[in-house]
Amino acid sequence: MASDAMSPVDRIYSLVQAMRYRLRLILLVFAIILCASVTFVMRMPNVYRSETQILVDPQRISDKYVSGVVTADASQRLDTLSQQILSSSRLDAIIQEYKLFPKLRDSTSREELIERMRKNIGIQLKHNAEGLSAFSLSYTGESAEEVATVANRLAESFISWNLHDREQEALGTTKFLENELHSTKMELDRLEERLRIYKMEHLGELPDQMQANMQTLARLQVELQANTEAQSRLDHEAILSGSMGTDSSAKRGDTNTPTLRQRLYAERATAQSELAELRRHYTDRFPDVARKQADIRALDERIATLPQARVEAAAAAPDPEDGSATHLQLIRRDRARLESVGRNIEASIQRYQRRIDSEPLREQEISQLSRDYNTTRDHYNVLLEKTYSAQMAAQLEREQQGGSFTMLDRARIPDAPVGPKRVPLLFGSFFAALAASLAVGFLAESMDRTLKSEAELHDCLPMVPVLGTTPNIRPASTGRALTTTTRLSLGGH
Structure with missing residues (x-):
């Protein structure tokens, strides 16, 4: 008489037999998924990245002689410039200037293109003991020439806007002080005349x-x-x-x-x-x-x-x-x-x-x-x-003697792409196809309601005794096993 319940070994053996039974389905699914994944990975476009280094120069003339009117440090100025350069209007101008994303221009909105370009821009800061010393600016895209051109354009924008902002801040400070000086001079003349009249x-x-x-x-x-x-x-x-x-x-x-x-x-x-x-x-x-x-x-x-x-x-x-x-x-x-x-x-x-x-x-x-x-x-x-x-500081900024950004090396056209990493992706595709094919085989086995072993029969009909089973029959010509047939006796019928 068969055991009342299947042991773990029997279940593993039954699962292996089932996978062997579904081997052709598993291999078919594995081949299809693997081929599709490999085709997708191999057809993925190359991704290039071009990078330029920008040095943060301190003021060239000592503060003992000329005090600068730009009080923000390099990190704060870089944050402000990043907000300005990476604004939607400026990025949209660069997109229109260099005709970026030609394949997506018809099917993608302007805001999505700008957001995509903003994600392709990378800024990495480099600090020393005195604070921010330099930063790297990179751009990622599908064209080697395009990424170098856009990276240099962004670097030039940072440098030019830094000079423009410093000069405008110096001029604004000078203008404010001149207005205050004029109003104070008028007040001083009024008080001086009032004092003179009183003395007379x-x-x-x-x-x-x-x-x-x-x-x-x-x-x-x-x-x-x-x-x-x-x-x-x-x-x-x-x-x-x-x-x-x-x-x-x-x-x-x-x-x-x-x-x-x-x-x-x-x-x-x-x-x-x-x-x-x-x-x-x-x-x-x-x-x-x-x-x-x-x-x-x-x-x-x-x-x-x-x-x-x-x-x-x-x-x-x-x-x-x-x-x-x-x-x-x-x-x-x-x-x-x-x-x-x-x-x-x-x-x-x-x-x-x-x-x-x-x-x-x-x-x-x-x-x-x-x-x-x-x-x-x-x-x-x-x-x-x-x-x-302030006037001396404004003149200093106009002559570009104040603290500024300097491009150390212009972005060059990359020799090799930085992505995609096809070898890791192919390995991942292999294991993903294997897992998916096994999952399909397991799903097909779980959806099959036929009985294939005495243990499964006992699980379905625990009160019905098994009289006997027929062994696997392998024809001599093909060597393939015939389907196992189980004969049951149900209450003497």
Whole structure:
């Protein structure tokens, strides 16, 4: 009686027998696939690649003499140039110029051709210790002459566009700085004119004229004191001449008033000098400064309460027969002149005093104007220096002395194709055909429902006993085995 289940060895043996049975089908499929694969591989077009080396040159003139305006390094510039050169418009122009992809132009869209060309372009970077030193540019295609021509065209585009971009960037920077310089110059002229008008409107009240005003005020006070003393001498001479009459004592009392006024003016000038010296070191909140300001205000109040000293021109009528009448008349004329001069001196003192009093306000206003003017002037000087540097850098780029790309070797026509790799592809085709033919044989065997062994019969009908089998019969003339016939007995039938 047969075993209840097939062992692994029996299954392998059964599979081998089945493959032997399907050998002709397997060989036919293998031959067809192999021939088709070999034909396809051998008819694949050759692929050529041409490559050129481009060197990244640093700036030829030292940065100590001319600073470049192109701040991006070579890697960033290469990335930017790649975006520009590999753009659709530029690649389409090259396709139209050299009539690339002639077999695909009618059946393929413009975008697909551009994308195909973009995939055929290769860029490989080479770095050293200082950064990017060179890069290689390659192009792959089906024509040896075509790939060399296109590779050189792309390399020339990289070099020319690098020079164009650097020059445009330098010119753009120069133009921007020139516009900024022009606007700053206009602002500087406006502030300068405003400062000049302010100085002309407040001439004599400016902080740098404070010392001169103090000296002039002191001189005027000395002149006023001398004028007062001269008036006192004339009054005394008039008294001695007997022209003052009974009012002489009163007039002598009045002569003390100008002397007191002069002393008060002298004290006020001294206080003003001390206040100016304190303000050079301290603010108005300092106690000594506040105290000195209070003293000046007190002196101003005392000066305001003093009466004006005058000598009446007609205090007494002179005796026409008296010989001193002419002398007295001269004294009166001189005193009137001294009084006029004294009034002018007092007016000048008040004018210079107002200048000194307004000095803190003028200092604050002119400080603000000067600060704006100095800031704009410094900004103008910086822009002027940068503009000169940018102009030199632009000239440097125009003369191609800045950092640039240089083609070391032009792309040459390749001697041999780089693809396809036919030997590996043929080996792959062989193994692919073998695998496919075996798969077809296995599929055909699995779809065949005939029973070929006792084990298969037992798997299909496990409850039916097998009475016997007929062996393989090989005719003597052909040597081929006849089909195995299995006879079954089904329940005694």
